[in-house]
Amino acid sequence: MYPVKRVDGATSFHVMDFKISTTVIQDQAVIASTTGADGGEIEDATTTSLLRMIGSVAGASPRPSPRNPDGGTLTYSTVQADTEGLVRVYINPDAVYEALMSGGAAEGTVLQTVTNSTASAGGTTVTAADTMENSMDDGTCWGLSGNNVGLSRKVTTFTANTSWVVTVPFPRAVAVNDTYTAVPYLPAVTITLQLSTLLTQADASIAVGTGGEATILELILNGAADSYVHFVPRDHFLNPLS
Amino acid sequence: MKGRYGLNIFRRPWSFTDRLMAMKFAPRKATIPAASWVEELMAKRFGALIVCTACIRKYRDGLTRWAYVRHPDMKVQGNACDFCRGVESYPIALWFKEEHQYPSQADLARRRATALSPFPRNFRGDQVAARRPRQRTGSYVPEQSRRQILCIP
Numbered sequence: 001m002y003p004v005k006r007v008d009g010a011t012s013f014h015v016m017d018f019k020i021s022t023t024v025i026q027d028q029a030v031i032a033s034t035t036g037a038d039g040g041e042i043e044d045a046t047t048t049s050l051l052r053m054i055g056s057v058a059g060a061s062p063r064p065s066p067r068n069p070d071g072g073t074l075t076y077s078t079v080q081a082d083t084e085g086l087v088r089v090y091i092n093p094d095a096v097y098e099a100l101m102s103g104g105a106a107e108g109t110v111l112q113t114v115t116n117s118t119a120s121a122g123g124t125t126v127t128a129a130d131t132m133e134n135s136m137d138d139g140t141c142w143g144l145s146g147n148n149v150g151l152s153r154k155v156t157t158f159t160a161n162t163s164w165v166v167t168v169p170f171p172r173a174v175a176v177n178d179t180y181t182a183v184p185y186l187p188a189v190t191i192t193l194q195l196s197t198l199l200t201q202a203d204a205s206i207a208v209g210t211g212g213e214a215t216i217l218e219l220i221l222n223g224a225a226d227s228y229v230h231f232v233p234r235d236h237f238l239n240p241l242s
Numbered sequence: 243m244k245g246r247y248g249l250n251i252f253r254r255p256w257s258f259t260d261r262l263m264a265m266k267f268a269p270r271k272a273t274i275p276a277a278s279w280v281e282e283l284m285a286k287r288f289g290a291l292i293v294c295t296a297c298i299r300k301y302r303d304g305l306t307r308w309a310y311v312r313h314p315d316m317k318v319q320g321n322a323c324d325f326c327r328g329v330e331s332y333p334i335a336l337w338f339k340e341e342h343q344y345p346s347q348a349d350l351a352r353r354r355a356t357a358l359s360p361f362p363r364n365f366r367g368d369q370v371a372a373r374r375p376r377q378r379t380g381s382y383v384p385e386q387s388r389r390q391i392l393c394i395p
Contacts, residue, residue: 002344003316011315011347012333015290026289026342059289059342062324071286088290098345220353228353 001056001200002027003095007232013090017061018042018054020085023076028199030054030089032237039078040085047105047195047203050212053233054089056097061086093236096217101183101204101227105197111204111224113144116178118163123148123170126180127163134207136164136182138189142221143170146178152221155182183219184208185229190216193231202229266296266328280325284308291337294323294330301325309340315347 005011021033021040029045032052042054061072063086072086103109114128126141135158142152153166164182174180183204184190194203194211203211213234220228256264280301284291291310298305298312305312317333338344345353 004345004350005315005347012317012319013336015292015318015321015336057289058336059339060286062283062286062288062291071283071288088288098350220350222353 001029001097001099001195001202002058003056003090003092004098004230005096006092007094007096013092013095015058015088016091017063017072017086017088020074020076020087023085024057024074024087025198025200026057026059026074028057029195030057030087040076042087042089045195045199045212047197047199048211050193050195050214050233051235052237053213053235054237055091055095056089058088058090061088091238093239094232096230096232098228098230099193099195099200099202101185101229102196102201103224104205105203107196107198107201108225109205111181111183111227113179113181113224116146116174116176116180119176120174123173124167125163125165126174129161131159131161131163132182132205133160134184134205135160136184137208138186139182139184139208140186140219140221141166141180141182144179144181144224147172147175148178148180152219154186158182181224183227183229184210185216185219187216187218191234193229202231204229266326280304281308283324284310287339289339289342292318292321292324292334293337294326294328294334296328297323297325298335305337310337311340311343312337313344313346316344 003013006013019040019042021038021043024030024044029050030042031045031050032054033041033043034052045053057074060074063071070083073083074085074087076085077083101111103111112132114126114130116126116128118127120127136155137158139155140152141155141164143149148170151170153168153170155164156167157165184206185193185204190208191214192209192211193214193216194206195201196203214231215234216229216231218230220230281304284304285308293301293305312335316336318336319333320329322329323334
């Protein structure tokens with residue numbers, strides 16, 4: 001995940017260098033440290049929590065100092081004479097982050113696609129035994145092949161391993177062997193987002209309503225491997241009203 | 243400018259540019275040669291460098307050599323330049339490693355335009371067909387070629 005703009009549309013960000021309490025990687029989500037025992041200021045978010053989020057890591061801090069002539073590093077160390085863990089972070093509380101939708105906890109997993117097995121002339125029902133395990137009710141589905149390729153609808157009824165229903169019908173019949181996919185996000189409605197294991201992508205295989213604190217703003221729906229979600233952190237450290 | 247002379251030992255009147263450069267780049271400690279320090283900085287392949295406009299001019303060669311690319315949209319405001327430590331009042335550019343680019347606003351707009359498209363992203367057949375009748379010549383010029391032709395000043 002990385003910021004692509006701010007809520008007001010600007011692309012001017014504020015970045016700051018922070019000492020880390022855990023080893024981090026580029027583009028992962030970080031939060032303000034919570035305990036006094038660790039040696040830094042920020043640490044890993046978790047896959048299911050973005051409380052006190054600070055932002056995402058742009059990289060190791062290049063800012064040298066007399067104590068730290070080589071700049072910072074992404075690696076946290078408590079060993080004397082090691083390079084200090086110092087990373088550069090986008091800290092805007094109104095930053096809009098973009099994350100690739102992953103079909104599982106592992107980064108880069110392709111979204112699960114389902115193949116419709118029963119025709120729906122009215123264009124309202126997708127039926128498939130390989131429908132997702134987790135509920136996508138109030139999520140978004142779209143066609144990947146067949147009659148309704150490239151069209152999306154809100155999922156209003158979902159039955160795991162069986163089918164899902166949309167209230168606003170697809171313009172053409174849902175034919176047998178058409179493929180669809182569904183994700184647990186609906187812009188302006190969904191207020192949760194679960195991160196992948198390395199905290200760099202969005203785990204889109206989870207049920208609607210689970211995950212960390214994030215407001216979904218936009219979906220960029222392409223194929224099963226290159227669709228993105230845009231979100232704003234809902235509990236940012238610099239936004240005391242959140 | 244002073245920098246043009248190999249041996250800058252003879253006193254001479256400062257030009258206007260000299261004065262500007264002196265204001266921009268304050269004297270540094272002799273133990274920290276600026277150029278080598280900046281080179282080392284870039285060699286470490288940091289994620290995002292903040293480089294002010296003056297330093298872009300001064301270190302453009304190094305930025306290019308170490309494959310840093312200025313992001314077309316992402317900027318920072320209120321942050322100090324990583325090279326000269328100066329703070330500008332206007333937004334200044336972020337430079338990313340070439341291998342770690344972020345999408346530009348144009349990329350995002352293109353994604354939106356092609357999102358949920360029933361055709362592959364590079365499918366432009368309908369647009370080409372729509373423009374074809376407007377061509378004055380009878381010969382068909384491919385879209386890409388036409389764009390290149392239009393770019394010639």
